[in-house]
Amino acid sequence: MSAAHLPPAPGDYDTSHSTTVRKYNRTYGLVPPAVESLDVQASRCLKQLERRPQSIDKYLYLSSLRSTNVHLFYRLVSQHIKDMAPLIYTPTVGDGCLQWSHNYVQPEGLYISYSDRGHIASVLHNWPQVNVEITVVTDGSRILGLGDLGINGMGIPVGKLSLYVACAGIRPEATLPLMLDLGTGNKSLREDPLYMGSRREKVSAQEEKEFLDELMVALTEKWPGIVIQFEDFKNPFPALETYGGKYTCFNDDIQGTGAVVLAGIISAVKRTGVPVKDQRAVFFGAGSAGVGVAKQIVEYFMREGLTEDEARRCFWLVDTKGLVTNDRGDKLAEHKIYFSRDDNAGKQYKTLEEVVDHVRPTILMGLSTIGGAFTPDMLTKMGQWNEHPIIFPLSNPSANSECTFEDALKHTNYKALFASGSPFASIEHDGKLETPGQGNNMYVFPGIGLGTILSKATTITQSMIYASATSLSTSLHPSEVSQGWLYPELARIRDVSVIVAMGVIKAAQEAGVDREQSIKSMGNEELEKWVRSKMYDPTTETQRVEEEVQGLTDPSKWGGNRGSHL
Numbered sequence: 001m002s003a004a005h006l007p008p009a010p011g012d013y014d015t016s017h018s019t020t021v022r023k024y025n026r027t028y029g030l031v032p033p034a035v036e037s038l039d040v041q042a043s044r045c046l047k048q049l050e051r052r053p054q055s056i057d058k059y060l061y062l063s064s065l066r067s068t069n070v071h072l073f074y075r076l077v078s079q080h081i082k083d084m085a086p087l088i089y090t091p092t093v094g095d096g097c098l099q100w101s102h103n104y105v106q107p108e109g110l111y112i113s114y115s116d117r118g119h120i121a122s123v124l125h126n127w128p129q130v131n132v133e134i135t136v137v138t139d140g141s142r143i144l145g146l147g148d149l150g151i152n153g154m155g156i157p158v159g160k161l162s163l164y165v166a167c168a169g170i171r172p173e174a175t176l177p178l179m180l181d182l183g184t185g186n187k188s189l190r191e192d193p194l195y196m197g198s199r200r201e202k203v204s205a206q207e208e209k210e211f212l213d214e215l216m217v218a219l220t221e222k223w224p225g226i227v228i229q230f231e232d233f234k235n236p237f238p239a240l241e242t243y244g245g246k247y248t249c250f251n252d253d254i255q256g257t258g259a260v261v262l263a264g265i266i267s268a269v270k271r272t273g274v275p276v277k278d279q280r281a282v283f284f285g286a287g288s289a290g291v292g293v294a295k296q297i298v299e300y301f302m303r304e305g306l307t308e309d310e311a312r313r314c315f316w317l318v319d320t321k322g323l324v325t326n327d328r329g330d331k332l333a334e335h336k337i338y339f340s341r342d343d344n345a346g347k348q349y350k351t352l353e354e355v356v357d358h359v360r361p362t363i364l365m366g367l368s369t370i371g372g373a374f375t376p377d378m379l380t381k382m383g384q385w386n387e388h389p390i391i392f393p394l395s396n397p398s399a400n401s402e403c404t405f406e407d408a409l410k411h412t413n414y415k416a417l418f419a420s421g422s423p424f425a426s427i428e429h430d431g432k433l434e435t436p437g438q439g440n441n442m443y444v445f446p447g448i449g450l451g452t453i454l455s456k457a458t459t460i461t462q463s464m465i466y467a468s469a470t471s472l473s474t475s476l477h478p479s480e481v482s483q484g485w486l487y488p489e490l491a492r493i494r495d496v497s498v499i500v501a502m503g504v505i506k507a508a509q510e511a512g513v514d515r516e517q518s519i520k521s522m523g524n525e526e527l528e529k530w531v532r533s534k535m536y537d538p539t540t541e542t543q544r545v546e547e548e549v550q551g552l553t554d555p556s557k558w559g560g561n562r563g564s565h566l
């Protein structure tokens with residue numbers, strides 16, 4: 001609801017509002033007269049979606065709904081999350097980004113260009129919302145597995161923040177999608193007449209660092225306590241290193257992905273019955289996500305009794321040049337050195353096939369961006385070597401998945417423990433429905449953000465990230481565990497986010513980085529109730545606004561200023 005002196009906000013045009021609220025908001029007469037139930041509103045939206053066969057058209061319809069009728073959008077998304085997540089997030093958001101400048105109709109976030117350096121604070125001042133609690137920021141330089149999309153990557157902060165609202169109850173107006181227009185290495189975009197970003201080459205790493213230094217100060221001065229999520233940067237390690245212990249920030253691709261995959265791995269490893277010391281993990285892709293995931297699992301293996309060196313040696317990372325080894329002859333990027341092998345006896349393994357044959361892995365992890373990289377032959381061998389091979393093709397969007405759910409099952413004689421980054425449909429086999437896991441950071445980042453905001457944590461510690469993973473792994477209902485699922489039902493995501501947020505809050509308290517005094521001595525039950533009470537719920541928003549308007553007794557606000565023209 002907008003303040004009395006402001007023009008109506010998008011949520012004010014909600015057709016579920018009573019005449020009284022419409023008069024107060026000055027939207028009376030601006031929307032059709034019927035006061036609609038939430039069910040009627042939802043059925044119209046679902047019909048609109050049905051009429052559009054292409055996912056991208058559904059995406060565009062939903063984007064426009066978010067901009068014009070925000071609470072209805074979130075009611076629809078949170079009540080139909082299984083159907084809506086693939087439309088507002090991966091895989092469809094991939095197309096949304098690829099076509100961003102071509103489809104552009106309305107502002108949905110904030111763009112700050114390299115030419116704004118020195119004045120970033122004044123650009124932030126243009127953001128129309130007063131209280132921002134969380135931002136997702138990208139420079140568009142590695143959007144999903146689609147490469148450098150420049151400012152077209154804005155779909156990712158918008159999509160991720162929509163999930164923060166729908167899945168963890170952050171208020172929509174407290175979110176800031178932020179695109180850093182730092183140029184693009186994508187020549188075809190620079191030459192596209194409809195491209196809406198700066199037509200310059202990507203700035204240098206040093207220029208980017210200086211720009212980020214200014215941005216971090218400006219963001220935290222304007223909104224003290226703001227949670228900053230770094231997303232889809234091509235090389236995000238330096239920023240995490242520089243700002244991690246200093247600001248309330250985290251990197252979703254390194255840490256969020258690490259946590260979500262760890263949660264699935266904890267369950268999967270238990271299912272295999274193979275002790276962690278005998279697990280052998282081949283990672284196809286040694287970038288931010290690959291290394292982030294491997295490091296989280298190292299910590300788990302250590303907690304299960306291995307030394308750090310023993311744990312580290314359970315991993316074989318493969319990049320474009322093959323197995324990452326000490327004597328490969330190229331200068332290894334800093335983040336790969338920790339996992340670089342020294343036991344290859346001078347032999348270099350150039351392809352994933354060679355590495356798989358050499359290692360005979362128990363775990364095959366895909367964070368490479370290369371669709372179909374897990375061949376039928378590799379999958380068949382995984383099935384022959386393991387009673388329950390763990391196969392996680394995690395690259396997004398769907399076309400980049402290293403294999404399909406169907407292939408993983410078919411070639412392993414239906415023994416694979418499977419999770420993918422983008423969703424796959426369930427498959428019927430032998431009269432039984434086989435359901436794939438979705439190992440996507442969407443299971444943890446909403447809860448990490450919520451827990452951080454509510455605990456008023458000054459930084460996001462590794463222990464908070466680890467707690468998000470263990471909390472997620474314990475969130476499965478017994479019926480989900482008995483069906484062999486690695487992740488909980490997506491329809492329960494709001495409840496799951498509460499569990500994750502509580503784990504994050506407790507870890508923040510243990511680390512001593514929390515500042516919310518009122519919850520320090522709360523037990524589990526009380527804390528859960530408190531967390532839920534703080535969450536935005538689009539299904540009760542109409543009622544909340546109704547009560548707020550009815551409760552207004554100040555005649556100058558009601559009869560005089562806002563409603564008198566009626």
Ligand SMILES: NC(=O)C1=CN([C@@H]2O[C@H](COP(=O)(O)OP(=O)(O)OC[C@H]3O[C@@H](n4cnc5c(N)ncnc54)[C@H](O)[C@@H]3O)[C@@H](O)[C@H]2O)C=CC1
Pocket residue numbers: 142143144145146234252253257260284285286287288289290318319320321366367368369370394395396397400420421422439440441442
């Ligand atoms: N499921 C999830 O929640 C998440 C999935 N991802 C996905 O993981 C993928 C990688 O993301 P990042 O690690 O951030 O990217 P990145 O660019 O940092 O790393 C990509 C890695 O793949 C390797 N690679 C690329 N092409 C290859 C080839 N032809 N052969 C062998 N290796 C190759 C690169 O050498 C690099 O090590 C993306 O598709 C992204 O969508 C990322 C974050 C979360």
Ligand SMILES: CC(=O)C(=O)O
Pocket residue numbers: 090143144145232252253395396421440441
């Ligand atoms: C899911 C995600 O963060 C990615 O694919 O980059």
Ligand SMILES: [Mg+2]
Pocket residue numbers: 144231232252253
């Ligand atoms: Mg990402």
